[in-house]
Amino acid sequence: xxxxxxxxxxxxxxxxxxxxxxxxxxxxxxxxxxxxxxxxxxxxxxxxxxxxxxxxxxxxxxxxxxxxxxxxxxxxxxxxxxxxxxx
Numbered sequence: 270x271x272x273x274x275x276x277x278x279x280x281x282x283x284x285x286x287x288x289x290x291x292x293x294x295x296x297x298x299x300x301x302x303x304x305x306x307x308x309x310x311x312x313x314x315x316x317x318x319x320x321x322x323x324x325x326x327x328x329x330x331x332x333x334x335x336x337x338x339x340x341x342x343x344x345x346x347x348x349x350x351x352x353x354x355x356x
Contacts, residue, residue, distance in 0.1 A: 272292050273292060273325055273326075273327075274290070274291075274292060274325070274326045274327070274328060274329045274331070274332035275290065275291050275292065275294050275323055275324065275325055275326065275332060276288065276289075276290055276323075276324045276326065276332045276333075276335040276336045276339070277289055277290075277291060277294055277297065277320055277322060277323045277324075278320070278321055278322035278323075278339065278347075278351065279298075279301060279310065279318040279319065279320055279321065280318065280319045280321045281310060281315035281316070281318050282314065282315055282316055282317060282318070283314050283315050285315065286344070286347055287301075287307065287309055287310055287315075287318065288336050288339040288340050289307060289336060290329070290332050290333050290336050294320060294323050298318070298320045301316075301318050302316060302317050302318060304316070321351065322351055322354055324354070
């Protein structure tokens, strides 16, 4: 069975975004909310987090490229990207 690769975006309690890569979005969300996820989301001021965007890719390279591109965007462009993805 082929592994599925995902780029995801979290909305943190402090209204910031966190973009990441995973092969299991449900598990990853639980990790973030339990404080064992990324260093960025471990701060109490950022918890809990909500997964607001998930994109599926056929390979890790494409998923991590999407993550990297998202992280380079300004907040305004991140918001526009997320709105476009929800259509």
